[in-house]
Amino acid sequence: MTGRSLWIMLGVTALLAIGIAWMRFNAPPSGNLAGSSLGGAFALTNQDGKPVTDKDYAGQYRLIYFGYTFCPDVCPTDVGYISRGLADFEKGQPARGARVTPIFVTVDPERDDVAAVKAFTAAFHPRLVGLTGSPAAIDAARKAYGIYAKKVATSDPDNYLVDHFAVIYLFGPDGAPIAFLPHGSTPADVTAMLETYVR
Structure with missing residues (x-):
């Protein structure tokens, strides 16, 4: 050479x-998720035991994460980052921040009853909504939002794990999908996504 x-x-x-x-x-x-078919109607129960549907969040941007409260690491980390990213956005943009509802949906309805979801969400953002429901209702929501989840057995049948797709979704006030962040995203990434899309 x-x-x-x-x-x-x-x-x-x-x-x-x-x-x-x-x-x-x-x-x-x-x-960017604009134009995708993700999302849709759901009928679940919130952390206060109240039946809710997707229509209860009409007019709000929705930060949605599917996980489970018994998760040893990924879910609490991701939900913590979502909460911190939203809190930082709210500090800089309070009016726009008020238009965002963070939502945690369980993929483990067998263990995640109302009490478990309430205890979990209380540890994070004060406006974090926790949703659970029957296995059939959770399966329907999961499939509508493109979330894979599968129970993984351990040596203790009561302490199984759930392998699942970990992603942070942003949906618009009309319920249409807008954008997503993959697992491993930081609070700053969440804030940046909200800065970009929430009006």
């Missing part, structure tokens, strides 16, 4: 690195 070829190769490599860095720091803060 000649000296000139080496310099050309180094130049191309440097340009690629700059391009990748630019995309990383200037890319939209979330994946």
